[in-house]
Amino acid sequence: MxxxxxxxxxxxxxxxxxxxxxxxxxxxxxxxxxxxxxxxxxxxxxxxxxxxxxxxxxxxxxxxxxxxxxxxxxxxxxxxxxxxxxxxxxxxxxxxxxxxxxxxxxxxxxxxxxxxxxxxxxxxxxxxxxxxxxxxxxxxxxxxxxxxxxxxxxxxxxxxxxxxxxxxxxxxxxxxxxxxxxxxxxxxxxxxxxxxxxxxxxxxxxxxxxxxxxxxxxxxxxxxxxxxxxxxxxQLKKLEKFNEKRIENAKYLTKHIDEINGIKAPYVSDNVKHVFHQYTVRIKKSNRNKLMEFLNNRGIGTGIHYPKPIYKQKVYQEFGFNSSCPEAETASSEVLSLPVHPSLEKVDLEKIVSTLKEASNIIGLS
Ligand SMILES: Cc1ncc(COP(=O)(O)O)c(C=O)c1O
Missing domain, CATH: 3.40.640.10 (Type I PLP-dependent aspartate aminotransferase-like (Major domain))
Incomplete structure (x- = not known):
């Protein structure tokens, strides 16, 4: 895994x-x-x-x-x-x-x-x-x-x-x-x-x-x-190195994900250094859970950050929050985080990319 x-x-x-x-x-x-x-x-x-x-x-x-x-x-x-x-x-x-x-x-x-x-x-x-x-x-x-x-x-x-x-x-x-x-x-x-x-x-x-x-x-x-x-x-002494590896892993993933229809790689603003705590892609709502299952079945861990906006959580509903944030609601049904952490080896990154390509052929993500 x-x-x-x-x-x-x-x-x-x-x-x-x-x-x-x-x-x-x-x-x-x-x-x-x-x-x-x-x-x-x-x-x-x-x-x-x-x-x-x-x-x-x-x-x-x-x-x-x-x-x-x-x-x-x-x-x-x-x-x-x-x-x-x-x-x-x-x-x-x-x-x-x-x-x-x-x-x-x-x-x-x-x-x-x-x-x-x-x-x-x-x-x-x-x-x-x-x-x-x-x-x-x-x-x-x-x-x-x-x-x-x-x-x-x-x-x-x-x-x-x-x-x-x-x-x-x-x-x-x-x-x-x-x-x-x-x-x-x-x-x-x-x-x-x-x-x-x-x-x-x-x-x-x-x-x-x-x-x-x-x-x-x-x-x-x-x-x-x-x-x-x-x-x-x-850990602080190693943070810059950890971050550089995260950024390098993200670059590799984005280069390949950009070639797959139906998966949107993370956007990085011009004036920032994004340190990729998460590498989160976007897929059509109807395909997100299918892709997640496909990856998990092939030994690739994923995460959903986050499955609902906070105000939709039960505790917030009980407090009477009834906000409406359509972009956040759409994002919560379309995002999927892939491994990007610094312990990933080249073979892990290759496996993630080849499995995404396979998923695109089998599930059809676009
Ligand atoms: C955005 C954000 N805020 C706050 C926290 C809370 O941090 P902790 O889990 O260390 O209490 C976390 C982490 O889990 C987080 O991701």
Whole structure:
């Protein structure tokens, strides 16, 4: 089976974890501080604050941005549920704006219309590793005094006009879940140039402590462990290489997929570096599940990112969300992610391409 995702953990990560286990510092300690410093430098921001997951990073970022009950946050419905959930956790309401057909990211031209007196922030997601169209998003935010919180969970090392994700808004949030471009097992991080917001996230992630046993606000235990951070330090050194391999794999797939009728390869905007967290193609709705089954039966793992816009999930329906985002709804019935991760060998890529060609002949995809 060629899996849809596979973390690369080498002896170095294993040895570093063993050292941490032997050090006695196994919860948040010096390794977390070192990882934060290195990650901030990599992204090109002044501060990075590590957390227990991408979800808790989003939660902390929203709190630090002052978002709370009665506020609205504009976001995309075509993302992992954590994006919307984090907004609900702080008592705010996600307002879903439709996506762009080509990039699957929030359609920046539709944001302005969704702004009202309750709007406090925009949370774009850099979906599949391709940055959202940040210039118009930041302009709209600037015009209306809104905060911009990037959900960069899928876009470590991606750039927009040469600047890294996580440095493009007021706050950036990353996930280090094992399927991501780099991992810490579970883990997340918040990036920002704003000292005040960085400090707020630091306090909130550890029970609102300004110093030991001095609780100044109601906080959480959203801390990262040194065990996770030490994996992150090693993985960060390899991130550029991992990303280059993802990009090279994507190039190979696109070159061949462009020759197959009925499969649309991913579109890459001119001004971005797309780091291919996912390589997601588009096929007619009536063929998507047939193609998925065909590939799976021949040992090729696939994924559907995502099978429905968030507002169609049961929990959101029960909350009374009744948004209508036609592009997101169509995309959710047409997208299919193929393996693109850096552990793929040439033979794996050849097998993926030849199986797609076979599927095109047998199923007829156009
Ligand atoms: C777009 C997006 N946002 C948020 C998250 C949440 O990250 P985590 O799973 O680390 O909590 C993920 C990852 O799963 C994601 O893909």
């Amino acid at each position: 060629i899996p849809i995702a596979k973390p690369i953990i080498s002896d170095e990560e294993v040895e570093e974890v063993v050292k941490v286990l032997r050090s006695g510092f196994i919860a948040q300690g010096p390794k977390v501080a070192e990882f934060e410093k290195k990650f901030a430098k990599y992204v090109g921001v002044k501060h990075a604050v590590a957390s227990s997951s991408g979800t808790t990073a989003l939660h902390l970022a929203l709190l630090a941005a002052g978002i709370g009950t009665g506020d609205e946050v504009i976001t995309t419905p075509f993302t992992f549920a954590a994006t919307g959930n984090s907004i609900l956790y702080v008592g705010a309401k996600p307002v879903f704006v439709d996506i762009d057909y080509d990039t699957y990211n929030i359609d920046s031209s539709k944001i302005e219309k969704a702004v009202n007196d309750k709007t406090k922030a925009i949370m774009p997601v850099h979906l599949y590793g391709q940055p959202a169209d940040m210039d118009p998003i930041n302009q709209t935010a600037h015009d209306h005094g809104l905060k911009v919180i990037e959900d960069a969970a899928q876009a470590h090392g991606a750039t927009y006009n040469g600047k890294k994700t996580g440095s493009l808004g007021d706050l950036g949030c990353f996930s280090f879940y094992p399927t991501k471009n780099m991992t810490t097992s579970e883990g997340g991080i918040i990036t920002t140039d704003n000292e005040d917001m960085a400090e707020k996230t630091r306090v909130l992630r550890s029970h609102g402590e300004s110093k030991r046993y001095n609780h100044v606000v109601l906080g959480y235990n959203f801390r990262m462990t040194d065990i996770a951070a030490t994996i992150g330090i090693v």
